[in-house]
Amino acid sequence: MTESIQTQELIYDSSKRGIPAFEELREISNYRHLIFQLARRDILTRYRRSVLGVAWTMLNPLGMMLVLTVAFSQTFTSGTPHGYPGYVLCGLMAWNFFSQTTTAATVNLVWGGTLLHRIYMPRSSFALSAILTGLLNLSLSIIPLVIVLLATGAPIRPTILLLPGPMLLLACFSLGVGLLVSTVAVYFPDLVEMFQIALTGWMWVTPVVYPVSALPQQYSYWITHLNPMYYLINLYRALLYEGRLPVWGEVWPALIISVVVLVAGWFFFSKKADEFSYRL
């Protein structure tokens, strides 16, 4: 109680409103500790009361992989040169990141909104902390993935070291989608459920469980080239599963889509964020 930390004078003037997207960026940099603390809260509370702890996040995709391998490994032999288990697990890890972070970003904002009525916090903190939590889970999931790849005889190449690249693009894309969806979900909470249905549908039109070669000829072009998640999962697989460097033609669409979706999501979210307190 003796020393006082604050030195600079803080002034809030509602009539001075700059471009919301840039102000939100500055606020987030002031509140970066909050993002870490929120991610820490999510991780601690999820694992504290379960015996298996962190292993739980990895068991889910591993279990899925086992079931899918039993069902499909004979069906999808072409197009999965290094075995089906590694192929499907790579796809599942990337897809789960996308579906979990976008859902968490939305749910945190809609159901955690009561806090936003009481104290000021940058509204995007929830989405950002969801991404941070997801990135930690995704990084940890590389361990069982590598074990499965080794066990099924898939080659582990140094290209795995480039993995942070596609992970970052995936994070940007997921953040953009999470912000867009959560903005609309503030107005219509039932959209959270509709988004879940859309996600399931989206997963089945993305080559996650099956290889591209299994797609019917007449649809394959549309399903791959019009689907942002195809590009992102493809990069992830190229480095990890196929052990090759992606060609430029595979990189630039993923790069452009992620950046555009992130910027669009950020601008849309920050522009609407002022109205959230009128709605939540």
Add this chain to the structure above:
Amino acid sequence: MNSPTASKPAVPTSLNTKADEVVRLENVSVEYRVPGEPISSFKEYSIRFLQGNIRHHSFWALRDVSLTVTRGEVFGLIGQNGAGKSTLLKLIARVLRPSNGRVWVRGRVAPLLEVGAGFHPELTGRENIFLNGAMLGFTRHEMEMKFPRIVDFAELGEFIEAPMRTYSSGMWARLGFAVATDTQPEILIVDEVLSVGDEAFQRKCSKRLEAYREQGSAIILVSHNMTLVANMCRRTAWLAHGQLVGFGDTEDIIQQYRQSMGITNNLA
């Protein structure tokens, strides 16, 4: 907590702000757009949208309110439920932006409304202190310095390492108060009487608030208890139906308020 605007002088001269003012509301209005009938689902909205059947009517939670709060004062805010008190507090706490008018706030605002709302029951007291501190805009380093003082003030002892679901409601509230008020804020928002813990702890809280006030903090007290407002506040604002009915010397305002309520006879 407030956004450091790009090129800001310490005190905006253009405003003609008196040096002692910490809160200034200029012709502030807040308009909620309420759908004619409640539409809470996207499905319903889409159907109505296609039918061209979406009507809104506006509801003014606050209308043309102007007031100032100066440093070192206890400022009373009275009015019946639904008069706009909470909306006004949200404006000052920066949670809500006005539809019209201007809200100007100098310094950090500590809202003591339902203290401890941000705590998570599965986390320990220690973890929650850092989480709550981050929500108030403090860095981890700042919180490490504040931590021993907070634990000491909240009188939690060894419980600090236990999950907060094991806390009594008193302990919960004590920790909330201790975190929110550890650093002296320029503006404190106190809703109703502080019902934090037992009587001894309440005295401790009042003592801290009084010390902060003497050092220049402004305290905004929201209450339905006129005796408390009369005892504590120099100036009071009275809100009714979103409008500022009276603003000034507490005794006058309370008298007017009671007259309008028709309860003048039995109270001095």
